[in-house]
Amino acid sequence: MEKFSFKDVLILFAGTIITIGIAWVLLTVTGFVPREIGKLFFEGAVVGQRNILNTLNIATPYILTSIATVVSFRVGMFNIGINGSMYIGGLYAAWAGYKFTSLGHIPHVSLCIAIAIITGSLWMLLPALLKVYAGVSEIISTIILNFVAVLFVSYMANGPFRADPIAPATPRILETAELKQYFPNSQFNSGFFIAVIIAFLTYFILKKTTFGYELRSGGDGLVGFYPSRYSSYLGIPSDRSAITGMLISGGLGGLAGGIEILGNARYFYQELLFNQGFDGILIAIVGKLEPIGGLIASLFWSALRNGGLFVDYKTEVSREIVVILLSILIFFVSAQKLVSSLERFKFVRKLDAFFTRKIK
């Protein structure tokens, strides 16, 4: 992955315009007035307290899963199992949320979050060890573990953790375990702040600490190149870096699941559907595999999603149209060859140099 540059902004801009054009055509042929739909879409994404809060709330798990992807890519691992970690972390956060009855608010929430992180992280231990000691591709093992996770949580919600005789679900978590919702008209909760803090913390750790340097020396975007000869040459234990990176990645996935339960759902039920772990991979790539990039891309992505939900709610337009448009946009953003072909134009090179200097 190349460094972020002004060219990316241009491509994103151009991609957005083309996407809008396609949306225009799609809406017109299906018998809608594009301008009105567009207005609704924009309103749903970023206008008004309620819509903004909902956008931020949707962004929370995306932020965490995209950063989980960033961390795993940085150690040279392609972790596709973040969604599995989300399920596991969510399940055990719910369990801790109703199981511990005599704790105060802060200790209880902290305990639930810690358990979500630890369980999500341990879920990644097996693929990490298999990769390092047996050479099993983490891509294969984590994909399989995603299925295992879904079946496992479904069993647990149906069996050992089931409370409701009618529906397969855990008991509701206690009030002391809830992440606070501040507004009556939105599920927006303090989990969002945790996610933002994690984004900045990850940036700091990766870029400014020796620990982060050791993690990155093993890969840094060279996905699939673990173990990198460079880190073994420096005497950095690359096996340890790879395992640590996978555990952090899984822990962040678990945290994302935990926050969904503690802040939004408040109990774990069998039909609960997570897919942010997969979207997080795309978002991380859009964010150029940088933690802060992941944060910004998550907010952008959620705004589009929420706008789509709003349109779906207000009109007859199918929600799938938003998914189509998002996919087209992703195509443009990840089109690295298009990005580099822009260098042909002199003004792009100049702008690039100008902005690069400013950032330094």
Next chain:
Amino acid sequence: MTQNNIETAVEVKNITKSYPGVTANDSVDFKVLKGEIHALVGENGAGKSTLVKILYGIEQPDSGEIFINDKPVEINKVDKAIELGIGMVHQEFHLVPSFTAAENIGLGQEPRNSRGFIDWDELNSEVSNIAKKYGLDVDPKLRMIDASVGIQQRTEILKTLYRNANILILDEPTAVLTPQETDELFEVIRSLVDEGKTVIFITHKLREVMEISDRVTVMRDGKVQGVSNTKDTSPEELAKLMVGREVFMQVEKEEAKPTEKVLEVKNLWVHDARGLLAVKNLSLDVHKGEIVGIAGVDGNGQTELVEALSGLRPTSKGEVIFDGKNIESISPRKRRRAGLAHVPEDRANTGLNLKLDIWENLVGTSYFRSPLSKGGIISMKNVVDHSNNLREKFDIRTPGVFVRTGSLSGGNQQKVVIARELSEDPLLTIASQPTRGVDIGNIEAIHKQLVEIRDSEKAVLLVSAELDEVMSVADRVAVIYEGEIVEWVNPKDVDQQQMGLYMAGIKD
């Protein structure tokens, strides 16, 4: 050479080709006469490769004209170049290892029999015929996996001849050969020319230019610096044109004054990645104040020896004693701390992580120490100061230390490795192929640094496949062949021919 100088085989006029940020070819005029051996020389990044890529249809020029046999042509793809009778032997061979020589040569243009199947007999006999005609000794049925580098190269040449090439472009063909194999290659080139072919010979070894070529074109910074008849010029003059200033071809150094022993290797056995024995019962020692050279053709155990000494590869048997202590089983970082630095042969994947910024590669051995970091947190200010100091001291040409290391030229990347390794003031520096892919101006600087280390009472172990380098820089030289030291020599007492025999494992 056949005297038919009226016609030109290749002529390019006013070719310009730019990439983002660099002009690789700047109004280049280049002319090759029919039936001559034309050397194209220049440092890395001088534009030689771009020029031949344009001739071979891999790259398109921004402007300019190309004439083949006096006819204007447009070479927009490789097929077109082949059609025009141009053949190219790349520096890295493009051969299928599990195929035989003939299968590789015929690949894509296999003769068919009446039923439409490949006619193997026809292919084999045609390859034999061509091989015989040009004195290229290749068995058509030999699988490439079992072939020596020299034979692989001849197969590449045959591949171009099979496609009726009249103009052959050889890109640094001698880089992988022993002196004897080089002599054989030169024989082949001469016989090609005798049969009316034209050869463009790309190299940076001036001795070879003088020996084989009829005319020579020198490039620097994308421009042609001069064209002359080889017999009217000298290596010194060519070097000056290549670098743009006076270059000292000979390394200037005093007599070595070795003192105490710093490294002792006793009966070392090392296996390679496939589990085969690569180093067999090897012993050597290095003293402070001397440069010990290890000469040999690539792939004779040098890689494994160096990796075992630096801690990247486990040893099987034997002892490595460094500064009085056994170090066979300690980690690379502990070896570094004890004063052992290592410039690895593979800088792109081992010596550097090209995805990291320059500063990040420069602090790879020291980031965990004060003042570069305190309590696990990197002090950006100190790190940047440190990096900028090294950048100045080792003359790393870059717009800044926050630049991706992969965007530097090979020579500058190598300077990053050397700067980092020498910044720790090591007792012993193991330098493996330190000037591979580095241009003449920088080679001179690197050699000077190695001699400086020696003169400051430290030791150097120099491993290189470049015979000239080992002979001019090292004070004592061990010749390695199939994992064993064939002979210790004093570089002053032995000639190239004798060294070539040792490198081929022949001891008198």
